[in-house]
Amino acid sequence: MAEDHRRKDVRIIERLPLYCADRASAATGRLHFHPDCRAAGISRLGTGAELFVVDCALRLDNLATSGRGARRGVCRDLIFVVQCTRFACGGVALGIRLHHIVCDASGFFQLVRHLAEIYRKLASAQGPAEPGDPGPKIEAFNAGPISQVAGRVTGRVLRFTGPQLQQLKALATDPRGASWVSTFEALSVYLYQQVYRARVQLLQSRGGAPVSEVPACLSRGFWGSIDLPGPTRLTLPKHYFPNAVTPLILSDPSHALLVDGSLWQVAAALHAVVRSFNLHQMENELKWIAMQPDKSRIKVRFRFGGGNFTVSLWSKHSMYCGIDFDADEGNNALSPVLVSPPLHRAAQPEGSPELLPPSLDVNLILMEHLWPILPADEQFRQYCC
Structure with missing residues (x-):
């Protein structure tokens, strides 16, 4: 049942860009520089975004104090990218990347809240799912270099x-x-x-x-x-x-x-x-x-x-x-x-x-x-x- 829950999560996340396109349509386009004035703009609206689904053999708390750099050179022409990583303990990390040329931090969190709202509504419409093992709760971020x-x-x-x-x-x-x-x-x-x-x-x-x-x-x-x-x-x-x-x-x-x-x-x-x-x-x-x-x-x-x-x-x-x-x-x-x-x-x-x-x-x-x-x-x- 845990695998069914995972597949359901992925199916819902796959649909998020479609539902948010009317609220932040620029996120589904591509970066473009106008040849005459060299101003940055967004073209090809509705081209799409990208979703990565990753399984990690480590537990989430194994990575709490060791920073991981983002992968270099991954789809640099994409404005909107989501990565969903599930860890061995059942914990999930959701990474959302949006090009700064589209919005600032206020706009970014506005989009994330819209995505969360849409996700909850889609999940509710599909009925309850069997939750996976959440593993031990992490109460605080550990000290030391991150x-x-x-x-x-x-x-x-x-x-x-x-x-x-x-x-x-x-x-x-x-x-x-x-x-x-x-x-x-x-x-x-x-x-x-x-x-x-x-x-x-x-x-x-x-x-x-x-x-x-x-x-x-x-x-x-x-x-x-x-x-x-x-x-x-x-x-x-x-x-x-x-x-x-x-x-x-x-x-x-x-x-x-x-x-x-x-x-x-x-x-x-x-x-x-x-x-x-x-x-x-x-x-x-x-x-x-x-x-x-x-x-x-x-x-x-x-x-x-x-x-x-x-x-x-x-x-x-x-x-x-x-x-x-x-x-x-x-x-x-x-x-x-x-x-x-x-x-x-x-x-x-x-x-x-x-x-x-x-x-x-x-x-x-x-x-x-x-x-x-x-x-x-x-x-x-x-x-x-």
Whole structure:
């Protein structure tokens, strides 16, 4: 009966792209660059998506602490790909890949929730199925390294509780009462400053440059993103699907500020950039982009990697809300054990924290040589899982 249950799961998943085509038709097309202006677009709508069904001889919890990179070169012309992997313990991992050129993270989770809703309705229409052996329940994500690539870049989980976040916000707030900061700003600048200080210490310990030349040897850029759909920005429809983000760039704060400045001083610099958003300026930029005859010449003035800091706030997308694909015998929703973006170098550059729920988990991806330096700080050490 477990095999029948598996076949039923696959049959339902196979039908999902057909049912979601009217909600996100771009996901069923192919990427196309217009020959005249070189702008990216989607053509051949309804061409289809791809489904991989994989059986793994390992148990799901065997892989909980060892990151796996995505397979390279798999159907790069496909915009929408689903992979369903069943493990020996009965656990199932559902991987959903959607090209960033089609939508941003908000649109992606909107699509995933639609898929989950459709899956539940299709499963209910076909009647109950005999569940397989679920195996032991995984209560928490285990500590330790979760991703390692070629011995150079390592990812680790940092966990910040509610009280710890409040403490960071207090340290990141101007003591003169002249301004305020958000949790995102406080946590981001804390990690930003700690990582930069670790890079400086590593460079000096290796004799890579005289003290006076260190600022010229390290990049200090900060990259994030600002969502635009809200009522204070572009006021887009509730279920707007395509990309609607603008870069958040702190391009070149001073070396002295990052090394010797108080946390609230660094936070004030980021806060000023976040609050400088101007709707009129954004509309002019969009019009300017639309008027450019050769879209391929439009570049973002930011160099990823090389010591720059790139942060993704995944926790704001309610990653565990409405994405239960299945239910138990009592028709109670079975929530996923872990919802996460891919933890491999192809998905995130070095120097990239991803902020995840439920407390606030940070997947921090750094050069492995920085990790012995960071926990030397007593405050930083308390966040290490």
